[in-house]
Amino acid sequence: MLLKILLFSMAAHAQTPQFAILGENEPAPFEGVLFNKRGIAELLVMPMEYRLQCDLEVEYQIDVQATEFELERQNFEIRLDALTQEYDLRIEQKDIEIAALQEAMLAQAPTRKWWWFAGGVVAGVGATYAAYRGFNERS
Amino acid sequence: MVKVDWLKVLGLAKKNWKEITIIILLLTVIGKMRYDYKQLENAYEASQQSLQNQIDGLQEIHAEELERKEHALRTYREALDLLERQYEQERVEVEVVVEERIIEIETTIDNRRQFTENKEELAEQIIDTFGFQYAP
Numbered sequence: 001m002l003l004k005i006l007l008f009s010m011a012a013h014a015q016t017p018q019f020a021i022l023g024e025n026e027p028a029p030f031e032g033v034l035f036n037k038r039g040i041a042e043l044l045v046m047p048m049e050y051r052l053q054c055d056l057e058v059e060y061q062i063d064v065q066a067t068e069f070e071l072e073r074q075n076f077e078i079r080l081d082a083l084t085q086e087y088d089l090r091i092e093q094k095d096i097e098i099a100a101l102q103e104a105m106l107a108q109a110p111t112r113k114w115w116w117f118a119g120g121v122v123a124g125v126g127a128t129y130a131a132y133r134g135f136n137e138r139s
Numbered sequence: 140m141v142k143v144d145w146l147k148v149l150g151l152a153k154k155n156w157k158e159i160t161i162i163i164l165l166l167t168v169i170g171k172m173r174y175d176y177k178q179l180e181n182a183y184e185a186s187q188q189s190l191q192n193q194i195d196g197l198q199e200i201h202a203e204e205l206e207r208k209e210h211a212l213r214t215y216r217e218a219l220d221l222l223e224r225q226y227e228q229e230r231v232e233v234e235v236v237v238e239e240r241i242i243e244i245e246t247t248i249d250n251r252r253q254f255t256e257n258k259e260e261l262a263e264q265i266i267d268t269f270g271f272q273y274a275p
Contacts, residue, residue, distance in 0.1 A: 014241070029274060037254070040261070041244035044268050049237045056233055060226040067222065071215040075208060082204040089196040093189045100185030104178050127160070134157050 017042050 017039035022028040035043065152159060244264075248254060253261035262273040 014238070015245075037245050037248050038241070040265075041241040041248070044244055044264060045237055045240045047268060048240065049233070052233045052236065053230075056226070056229050060222065060229075063222050064219065067215060067218045070218075071211055074211040074214075078204055078207045078211065081207075082200050085200045086197060089200065090193060093193045093196070096192075097185055097189035100189075101182055104182045104185070107178065127164075130156075130160065 014038060 015036065015038040018036040019039050020034045022032055022034055024031045028034070248261065251257045251260055258275065262275075265271055266273060
């Protein structure tokens, strides 16, 4: 704000840049353009002004790009973290599910399966024989 | 007290052994079916619980992700605002520097009488700046 006031006060006191076009021998050695003090001063300063503005613009644009890049990087990092968490969660839950299913499956499968198998065979044979006898008796 | 005549029961069982066997086998099959069904139900519940946990976890992760992204966006906007303000300030500074330099040149022209007595000095400056040829 202070700088703006300073600039305004400086500009208020400044002379207006002026120029005139002179013809040959019209108090000049050749035809051309005549600048007043302010005009030539502004012309002399112009390269420096452009350089400063260019430097400022480049710096600003680089900073903006860097900020945008930082946001993009952070977004990727956040996404990566979320996906990693998601993956861990899924694996963890699948492990729990597998353990529960395994437990259920193991409960299904008897520990003495050969005894069960033999018992089943004996029971089957017995039932078949009994049925055979039963039906034979009736006939 | 009811007295059970086991001989009679045995006789009845012997007489109807086929029906009794069928009933016992039927009960066994029903029992086994119920047991299997219970096991299936347990497996289904395990899957359902796992999926529910996954949904809850995913919702939590998603909420956290959104919050972090919001925060990052807020930080980005603040940084951009700051940059904008700095840029504006520096732009004014450049204008001030340029104006000061113009005034300095004007003062030098006046003080050193570069339009009348020391034309060479000003000419030198113009040559240095633009590379023009001086033609007095």
